[in-house]
Amino acid sequence: MNSKLVEKMKQKNKMAENPEVTQSVSKDKPNLLKQLGQWIGNKVASIRERISNIGKPKSVEMIEIDSLRAIDDVERQALNDKSTLESSLTSLTKYEDGVASNSETSPVQIDNSHETTVEPIEDTASPNEEAAKPDVKAELQAKEAENRAGLESLRDSPKYQASMSNPELLRQNPQISAWQAEMLRELNEKESQRQTQMKEEKAAKKLEAFKVYLSDLAKQPNSDSEKLINGKTASELLEIINTTGGVESIIADNKQQLSLAEIEVSNIKINLKNFMSNTKTNKLISEYISLTKTLEKGLKDYRTTQNQKESTRLYYVINDARGKLQDLNEGDKFDENIGIYERNFVQKLAKAEEGLQAAQKSQDFINTHLSSN
Amino acid sequence: MAVSKNLEEFIKNLVTAITGYKLEEISSLEERKKVIYECVELYQNFIIDYVKETYGPKDAARLKANKQFANQNVFTKFPDLADKTQDAFKAFIQTLKAQK
Numbered sequence: 001m002n003s004k005l006v007e008k009m010k011q012k013n014k015m016a017e018n019p020e021v022t023q024s025v026s027k028d029k030p031n032l033l034k035q036l037g038q039w040i041g042n043k044v045a046s047i048r049e050r051i052s053n054i055g056k057p058k059s060v061e062m063i064e065i066d067s068l069r070a071i072d073d074v075e076r077q078a079l080n081d082k083s084t085l086e087s088s089l090t091s092l093t094k095y096e097d098g099v100a101s102n103s104e105t106s107p108v109q110i111d112n113s114h115e116t117t118v119e120p121i122e123d124t125a126s127p128n129e130e131a132a133k134p135d136v137k138a139e140l141q142a143k144e145a146e147n148r149a150g151l152e153s154l155r156d157s158p159k160y161q162a163s164m165s166n167p168e169l170l171r172q173n174p175q176i177s178a179w180q181a182e183m184l185r186e187l188n189e190k191e192s193q194r195q196t197q198m199k200e201e202k203a204a205k206k207l208e209a210f211k212v213y214l215s216d217l218a219k220q221p222n223s224d225s226e227k228l229i230n231g232k233t234a235s236e237l238l239e240i241i242n243t244t245g246g247v248e249s250i251i252a253d254n255k256q257q258l259s260l261a262e263i264e265v266s267n268i269k270i271n272l273k274n275f276m277s278n279t280k281t282n283k284l285i286s287e288y289i290s291l292t293k294t295l296e297k298g299l300k301d302y303r304t305t306q307n308q309k310e311s312t313r314l315y316y317v318i319n320d321a322r323g324k325l326q327d328l329n330e331g332d333k334f335d336e337n338i339g340i341y342e343r344n345f346v347q348k349l350a351k352a353e354e355g356l357q358a359a360q361k362s363q364d365f366i367n368t369h370l371s372s373n
Numbered sequence: 374m375a376v377s378k379n380l381e382e383f384i385k386n387l388v389t390a391i392t393g394y395k396l397e398e399i400s401s402l403e404e405r406k407k408v409i410y411e412c413v414e415l416y417q418n419f420i421i422d423y424v425k426e427t428y429g430p431k432d433a434a435r436l437k438a439n440k441q442f443a444n445q446n447v448f449t450k451f452p453d454l455a456d457k458t459q460d461a462f463k464a465f466i467q468t469l470k471a472q473k
Contacts, residue, residue: 032426036419037468043415044391044472047408051394054404063393068470070389075466077383082455084379085462086448088387089417089439 207247210369214238229362230254247370254362261356268352272345281337288328288338295321388412390469416465423461432457 048063078085217223217234224233230253232240240250276282298318305311328334389395391412399405417440425433435454439447448455 032423033464033468036423036464037471040415040419040468041472043411047411047415048392048394051392051399051404051408054399054401058394058398066389066395067391067393070386071466071469074383074386074390075462077379077386078462079459081379082448082459084377084383085458086439086455087377087380088383088413089420089436089458091440 206370207241210247211238211241213369214241227358229365230257231358247366251366251370254359254366258356258359258363261352261359264352265349265356268345268349272349275341275345284328284334284337285341288325288334288341291321291325291328295325384409384413387416391415419465419468420458420461423464424457427461428457 052058078088214228214234214237217226217228218238220226220234223235226233228234229237229250232250237250241247276285295318298314298321302311302314302318305314385396388409392408394408396405396409399408421433421436421440424436432451432454435447435451436458448458
C-alpha cells in the first residue's frame with residue numbers, strides 16, 4: 001500500500017517539474033547539478049542516519065512518503081510566496097532566542113500571532129524613511145558581501161600571499177579599500193594569535209621535556225652538588241617549577257643575576273681605571289705587577305731549565321726582582337696602595353668575574369633547554 | 374525575534390523534505406534545533422552555490438549578505454534576484470526529488 005503511494009507521489013512530482021528549469025539547468029549545468037546532488041546526497045544521508053538513531057522508529061517507506069509530501073509543500077510555499085522564499089534565506093541565528101525558548105513540541109513555532117514579523121522590532125522610521133533605509137542598508141550589505149567574496153579570492157592569490165610579509169605595503173596600496181585594510185588587520189591579528197598559541201604550545205612541550213630531564217638528573221648520585229641555574233640543583237629547580245607552575249621565575253632570576261654580575265664587573269674595572277690613573281700609584285703598581293710577573297716567570301723557568309748558563313742568568317733576574325720588590329715594600333705608602341689594589345680590585349674583580357661566568361653558564365643552560373626558538 | 378508563521382511552516386516542511394522525519398518525531402529539543410540549523414544551512418548553501426555558479430558571484434554575494442544580515446528587502450532592491458533565487462530553489466527541489 002505504502003509502496004504504491006510512494007510511486008504515485010514520485011510520478012506526480014516528476015510531472016510537476018518545471019520543464020523550463022529542467023531544460024535550462026539540465027542542459028546548461030549538468031555538472032553543477034550532479035556535483036550539488038552528490039553533495040546534498042551525502043549531507044542528507046548523514047543527517048538521516050543520525051536522526052534514525054535518536055528519533056522515533058520509522059519505516060523507510062514512511063520516511064519517503066513524508067519527505068515527498070513535504071517537498072510538495074515546501075515547493076508550493078516558496079513558489080507562491082516570494083517573501084517566504086526571501087526570508088528563508090536569512091540567518092536562523094537571528095531567531096536563535098525564539099527557537100531556544102520554544103516549546104518541546106515545536107522548536108520553530110515561536111509566534112503564531114504574527115504573520116510577517118521578521119523585520120527588526122526597533123525599526124520605527126517613517127514610511128518614507130523605512131522605504132529608503134533598507135535600500136541603503138541592502139546596498140551596503142551587498143557591497144560588504146561582495147568585498148568579502150573579493151577578499152576571499154584575493155587571499156588565494158600569489159600576490160596577496162607575497163604581500164602578507166609586508167602588510168604596510170598592502171595598506172598603502174590605493175586599490176585596497178579601507179574595509180579590506182581592516183580585514184587584513186583582523187587577519188594579521190588572527191595570525192598573530194595563532195603564532196602566539198603555537199609558541200605557547202611549543203613552550204609547554206619544552207617545559208614538560210625539561211621537567212623530565214631535571215627528574216632524570218635529580219636521580220643521579222651526585223646531583224645535589226651539581227649546580228645548574230643560579231646555584232640551584234636539579235631537585236631545587238624542579239621544586240620551583242612545581243611551586244610556581246613554570247620556569248618564568250627561574251629565567252627572570254638568572255637574568256637579574258646576569259645583569260648584576262655584568263654591572264659589578266664593569267664597576268670594578270672603572271674604579272680600577274680611576275685608581276690607576278693616579279700617576280704615582282700607577283707607577284708603583286705597574287712596577288709591582290711587572291716585578292711580580294718577572295719573579296714568577298724567573299722562578300718557573302729556573303726550576304725547569306737544564307742549561308747552566310741560563311740558570312745563572314735567571315738566578316740574577318730573580319734576585320734583582322726580589323731586591324726591587326723589597327725596595328718597593330719599604331717605599332712610601334707602598335703597603336697601603338698595594339693593599340687597596342689587592343683588596344679592592346684584584347680580589348673583587350676575580351670574584352665578580354666568577355659570578356658573571358656562573359650566570360652566563362646558567363644562561364647557556366636556559367638557552368639550551370628552554371629557548372622558545 | 375519572532376518567526377513568521379509562513380516561514381515557520383516552511384522550515385518545518387523543509388526539515389521533513391530533507392530528512393523524511395517530522396520535527397515532532399525527534400524527541401530531543403537540542404537535537405531538533407541542531408537538525409533545523411543543519412537543514413537550513415544545507416538549503417541556503419545550495420541556493421547560494423547554485424546562484425554563484427549559474428549567475429555569477431555578485432548575485433551570490435547579495436544573497437550571502439541577505440543571509441548574514443537578515444535583510445528582507447533584497448528582492449525589492451534587486452528584482453532579478455527573486456527570479457534567480459526561484460530558479461535555484463527549483464533546482465534544489467529537483468535535486469531533492471532526484472535523491473528519492
